[in-house]
Amino acid sequence: MDIKTTGKTGPAERDEKDGGAAGTATTGDLDGAPDGDLADDPDTDPADDPEDDLEDEAAAPAGKETGVGAGAAAVVSAALAAVALTGTWTGKVVSERETLVGQIKTSGSGTPAQQISEIYGDAWHSTALVNGAFALVALIVAVAVLVLPRHPSWVRAVATAGAVLAGLGLLLSIGTYFDLFLSLPTAGS
Incomplete structure (x- = not known):
């Protein structure tokens, strides 16, 4: 997923200056989701989603032995x-x-x-x-x-x-x- 950043400050600097409200704007190029959406956040990895882990465990047969x-x-x-x-x-x-x-x-x-x-x-x-x-x-x-x-x-x-x-x-x-x-x-x- 590509994220376009405008402005001269990065996300960490933005938070330090003014709470992240001014100086930068991020837009996602996939679905036009609004700013601040988890889909556009580079710090979140969809593979680390805990809900997916629960689904994988539920899909595996419990107690199934190979013998x-x-x-x-x-x-x-x-x-x-x-x-x-x-x-x-x-x-x-x-x-x-x-x-x-x-x-x-x-x-x-x-x-x-x-x-x-x-x-x-x-x-x-x-x-x-x-x-x-x-x-x-x-x-x-x-x-x-x-x-x-x-x-x-x-x-x-x-x-x-x-x-x-x-x-x-x-x-x-x-x-x-x-x-x-x-x-x-x-x-x-």
């Missing part, structure tokens, strides 16, 4: 549940360790039944424990996401999938640990 954290937690729960079903590198390392410990314990003096239990049974059970721990963590995260309110529908869908997969992984781990699905082989006499 990024909940979405990430839902994806993590689904991934952990899938890992619990397929097995982990950690489970493999623990299983290999149990196999080695079993071989050391029964190297020369163990009966075939002890060898089977120490070498294979302990390894299977430790793998089931590790996979069950992953499934339990996945289930806790999925339930936490589902319990918290106001999430987008895709977050609820992924968290539900994570909870179902984690529950299945937990059941399989429990069944494997207690030899419900497959029992340890027995040594022939």
Whole structure:
């Protein structure tokens, strides 16, 4: 907005001299508004209007969450549940360790039944424990996401999938640990 000033004194000097009544005249070139109108005042910025700020706040949805954290937690729960079903590198390392410990314990003096239990049974059970721990963590995260309110529908869908997969992984781990699905082989006499 261009403001034309006539006279030799500026606005600050005008106020000091005679209260701003003489010596200068300002005219706006946009709408011909009378002198002293806020539209022509160079000290006021339309962007700083507090009424506009209130309108912007009213236009923004209050309490609207993006669901990024909940979405990430839902994806993590689904991934952990899938890992619990397929097995982990950690489970493999623990299983290999149990196999080695079993071989050391029964190297020369163990009966075939002890060898089977120490070498294979302990390894299977430790793998089931590790996979069950992953499934339990996945289930806790999925339930936490589902319990918290106001999430987008895709977050609820992924968290539900994570909870179902984690529950299945937990059941399989429990069944494997207690030899419900497959029992340890027995040594022939």
